[in-house]
Amino acid sequence: MSRTRGPDPLTLPMPDLRGSFPGPFAVSPYADAVEEQTARWLGTFPLTGSPGAAKALCNITAQGVARVLPTADRDGVVLCAGLFVWLTAFDDVHGETEGGRDTARLVRRTARCVQLLAGHDGPAAGDDPCTAALQDLLQRFRARATPTQYLRLTAHLRDSLFGILWEAHHLGEPGRITLDDYCAMRPHTVFVRTVMATAEIMLGYELTEDQRALPAVRELERAVADLAGWINDLASYAKETDRGGPDPLSLPTLLVLHRGYSLEEAFRVASRMCEDQASAARLRITELTAGGENPLMAHAHAVEGVAASYVWHIGHARYGR
Amino acid sequence: MSRTRGPDPLTLPMPDLRGSFPGPFAVSPYADAVEEQTARWLGTFPLTGSPGAAKALCNITAQGVARVLPTADRDGVVLCAGLFVWLTAFDDVHGETEGGRDTARLVRRTARCVQLLAGHDGPAAGDDPCTAALQDLLQRFRARATPTQYLRLTAHLRDSLFGILWEAHHLGEPGRITLDDYCAMRPHTVFVRTVMATAEIMLGYELTEDQRALPAVRELERAVADLAGWINDLASYAKETDRGGPDPLSLPTLLVLHRGYSLEEAFRVASRMCEDQASAARLRITELTAGGENPLMAHAHAVEGVAASYVWHIGHARYGR
Numbered sequence: 331m332s333r334t335r336g337p338d339p340l341t342l343p344m345p346d347l348r349g350s351f352p353g354p355f356a357v358s359p360y361a362d363a364v365e366e367q368t369a370r371w372l373g374t375f376p377l378t379g380s381p382g383a384a385k386a387l388c389n390i391t392a393q394g395v396a397r398v399l400p401t402a403d404r405d406g407v408v409l410c411a412g413l414f415v416w417l418t419a420f421d422d423v424h425g426e427t428e429g430g431r432d433t434a435r436l437v438r439r440t441a442r443c444v445q446l447l448a449g450h451d452g453p454a455a456g457d458d459p460c461t462a463a464l465q466d467l468l469q470r471f472r473a474r475a476t477p478t479q480y481l482r483l484t485a486h487l488r489d490s491l492f493g494i495l496w497e498a499h500h501l502g503e504p505g506r507i508t509l510d511d512y513c514a515m516r517p518h519t520v521f522v523r524t525v526m527a528t529a530e531i532m533l534g535y536e537l538t539e540d541q542r543a544l545p546a547v548r549e550l551e552r553a554v555a556d557l558a559g560w561i562n563d564l565a566s567y568a569k570e571t572d573r574g575g576p577d578p579l580s581l582p583t584l585l586v587l588h589r590g591y592s593l594e595e596a597f598r599v600a601s602r603m604c605e606d607q608a609s610a611a612r613l614r615i616t617e618l619t620a621g622g623e624n625p626l627m628a629h630a631h632a633v634e635g636v637a638a639s640y641v642w643h644i645g646h647a648r649y650g651r
Numbered sequence: 652m653s654r655t656r657g658p659d660p661l662t663l664p665m666p667d668l669r670g671s672f673p674g675p676f677a678v679s680p681y682a683d684a685v686e687e688q689t690a691r692w693l694g695t696f697p698l699t700g701s702p703g704a705a706k707a708l709c710n711i712t713a714q715g716v717a718r719v720l721p722t723a724d725r726d727g728v729v730l731c732a733g734l735f736v737w738l739t740a741f742d743d744v745h746g747e748t749e750g751g752r753d754t755a756r757l758v759r760r761t762a763r764c765v766q767l768l769a770g771h772d773g774p775a776a777g778d779d780p781c782t783a784a785l786q787d788l789l790q791r792f793r794a795r796a797t798p799t800q801y802l803r804l805t806a807h808l809r810d811s812l813f814g815i816l817w818e819a820h821h822l823g824e825p826g827r828i829t830l831d832d833y834c835a836m837r838p839h840t841v842f843v844r845t846v847m848a849t850a851e852i853m854l855g856y857e858l859t860e861d862q863r864a865l866p867a868v869r870e871l872e873r874a875v876a877d878l879a880g881w882i883n884d885l886a887s888y889a890k891e892t893d894r895g896g897p898d899p900l901s902l903p904t905l906l907v908l909h910r911g912y913s914l915e916e917a918f919r920v921a922s923r924m925c926e927d928q929a930s931a932a933r934l935r936i937t938e939l940t941a942g943g944e945n946p947l948m949a950h951a952h953a954v955e956g957v958a959a960s961y962v963w964h965i966g967h968a969r970y971g972r
Contacts (some may be wrong), residue, residue: 433754434820438832441817445835448810448844450873477860481802488809489769495816496762499755511759514766523769539798552771 339568342594345561345601347641350608355638360404361396368392368411375463377419390643391415397639398525398632399532406532409474413467413528417487417521420460421494429498436498440491447484447491475531483531486524493518502576504583512584516559522636523555529632535625547629550614554633557607558640564600565644611637660889663915666882666922668962671929676959681725682717689713689732696784698740711964712736718960719846719953720853727853730795734788734849738808738842741781742815750819757819761812768805768812796852804852807845814839823897825904833905837880843957844876850953856946868950871935875954878928879961885921886965932958 358364369388378384392411399407420443429436442461446468472480497519500507517523530536541547563580570578577583581603585596611633618630679685690709699705713732720728741764750757763782767789793801818840821828838844851857862868884901891899898904902924906917932954939951 434824434827437817437820438827440813441832441836444810444813444839448806450835478799478802481799481806485769485802485806485809488806488813489765492761492765492809492813496758499758503755506755506759511762514771515762518765 339571339593342564342567342597343601344564344597345604345608347561347605347608350605350612351638351641353638353642355397355642356400356635357393358396358400358402358404358407360407361393363404364396364407364411365389365392367408368415371408371412372415375416375459375466377416377459377463378423383422387415387418391418394639394643397642398529398635400635402532406474409467409470410525410528410532412463413471414521414525416460416463416467417490417524420491421519424460425494425498426501429494430501433495433498436495440495443491444488447488449484471528471531476536479527479531479536483524483527486527489518490521490524493521497579500579504577504579505587507579507584509584509588512579512581513556513559516563516581517555520559520562520640522558522640523551525636525639526551526554526633529636530629533628533632535628535632537625537629541626541629544626546614546617547626550611550618550630550633553607553611553614554637554640557604557611557637560600560604560607561640561644564597564604567597608637608641660892660914663885663888663918664922665885665918666925666929668882668926668929671926671933672959672962674959674963676718676963677721677956678714679717679721679723679725679728681728682714684725685717685728685732686710686713688729689736692729692733693736696737696780696787698737698780698784699744704743708736708739712739715960715964718963719850719956721956723853727795730788730791731846731849731853733784734792735842735846737781737784737788738811738845741812742840745781746815746819747822750815751822754816754819757816761816764812765809768809770805792849792852797857800848800852800857804845804848807848810839811842811845814842818900821900825898825900826908828900828905830905830909833900833902834877834880837884837902838876841880841883841961843879843961844872846957846960847872847875847954850957851950854949854953856949856953858946858950862947862950865947867935867938868947871932871939871951871954874928874932874935875958875961878925878932878958881921881925881928882961882965885918885925888918929958929962 365388368391369385372378372384372388376384378387388411391414392407395407395411395414399410402410424436424439428439439460442458443464446461446464468484471483475483493515496515537547560581563578563582567578567580567582570580577586581600582593582596585591585599586593589596589599591599615630615634619627621627686709689712690706693699693705693709697705699708709732712735713728716728716732716735720731723731745757745760749760760781763779764785767782767785789805792804796804814836817836858868881902884899884903888899888901888903891901898907902921903914903917906912906920907914910917910920912920936951936955940948942948
């Protein structure tokens with residue numbers, strides 16, 4: 331399918347989130363140091379192509395994580411930045427580029443990651459920076475997390491890897507995805523639930539199962555999970571379509587395909603959807619922090635940081651806006 | 652690739668496991684009742700094609716689980732039998748049959764399962780017996796397991812689903828898989844780690860992280876995990892090749908392809924590999940039970956039951972021996 335013809339993507343409507351997440355957002359004092367340290371780590375584990383790409387990736391990731399974790403210690407921010415550099419590089423290099431051409435190859439590469447996540451003896455890591463880097467990250471997370479936190483993290487990482495696989499199977503064929511299925515998978519492809527799991531580890535709190543099942547907690551997490559994916563779709567649309575080729579697998583594309591909107595209408599509708607989720611998230615944050623009860627308050631602030639980071643990062647140069 | 656020419660598979664060498672797992676194996680007194688109840692459950696959730704296939708599936712699964720859990724209560728055996736009927740039916744119907752033709756379709760179906768495993772609001776279950784059945788099973792497991800046991804179970808289920816996906820991507824192309832990668836993935840495709848996780852729930856014990864990391868525990872689990880997949884490969888080879896078509900993705904096929912063995916030599920080598928793992932498992936079971944310390948003893952007995960079940964089930968009529 332050729333890409334939707336229409337107006338210059340850079341002039342399309344965007345959500346106004348200033349009411350719910352006005353910014354400026356708190357940022358870790360270690361942001362720049364973490365960016366440098368992450369770039370050095372990426373020197374040890376060359377996960378991405380050009381030095382320019384590596385630099386840009388370290389910048390947006392370290393600065394983004396510094397907004398998720400403004401109060402965490404430096405090692406915690408470094409470790410999370412490393413993990414999201416790894417995930418983003420895996421997605422770019424192996425998911426989209428390699429996986430779009432040969433999904434079986436991506437499945438085999440993912441299999442090696444699954445072994446590590448499952449805690450089984452991995453393949454010899456030496457000759458494969460992607461696996462070696464994941465092994466390094468998981469060892470450091472395991473040393474820091476409680477057993478349950480580590481189980482949660484590795485579960486979410488499996489879902490993120492599955493999301494990359496799911497996306498690779500539908501590049502160039504967005505029409506095979508329904509809107510419901512897209513919205514259900516989008517949080518995994520944008521890694522937002524994994525970000526939440528890392529925040530819980532680095533901020534040193536842990537919800538009970540009953541707390542995790544509270545409607546306010548579930549709705550806050552769902553609202554931020556949806557928001558993260560959708561604003562990323564809107565912000566990255568210009569960059570994605572700039573490459574030419576088929577329409578990106580994204581919310582505006584599916585609104586055009588399945589609802590018959592023009593691209594501009596799709597952006598308007600999607601922007602409203604983002605604003606609604608941002609408002610819902612803000613309401614739940616207010617509700618959960620008003621109680622003054624920990625770890626619910628800690629969790630509300632953590633998820634607020636996650637939302638802030640995604641809201642912040644759509645303005646980053648990676649997306650050409 | 653056309654299938655390996657050679658002797659009648661029914662005359663090929665098979666492992667002699669009588670030294671390590673002599674049998675007869677203890678069996679739950681509820682075995683027949685569980686088989687009937689599982690057949691009724693499969694009436695509510697029609698997961699498989701013909702009534703004959705459903706009956707055979709309930710028979711081997713219920714009787715197999717009854718050998719994993721000879722001392723568990725009836726509801727526990729019923730619930731595990733339901734889960735492994737579900738997994739096997741998913742593998743047969745969606746993994747091999749549908750997934751071999753259209754991996755993207757299998758990925759979309761798996762995505763709905765991943766939502767349920769992640770505990771997110773699933774798609775409306777009514778119109779899809781596969782998703783509805785999984786939802787039913789997970790609700791019942793969640794009510795019975797501790798939060799950590801449930802996290803482990805859902806992690807292993809993700810790996811089993813990934814294993815099905817991995818296999819679907821390589822049906823008819825076993826040559827793209829190395830022996831190491833095959834051996835690493837095989838436990839997931841035979842669901843054995845998931846069986847271990849369910850046994851831990853139904854027998855009501857829980858290892859600490861330190862116990863789980865003991866070399867004796869890891870080696871016992873690994874030996875039984877390898878054994879389960881390999882004996883299944885040997886026992887099912889005749890049935891798999893009887894269908895015609897390409898060589899099955901299995902240990903003998905890969906030994907022929909990558910080591911240059913004849914089929915008969917491959918069966919002899921694979922049989923020896925099975926016997927070695929069975930001996931290693933038996934040693935570790937003896938070691939862990941000699942200590943008399945729970946939950947390590949309980950775990951050793953549980954994994955012994957898992958091994959017994961796989962050793963038992965290779966003689967079942969499903970494999971035509």
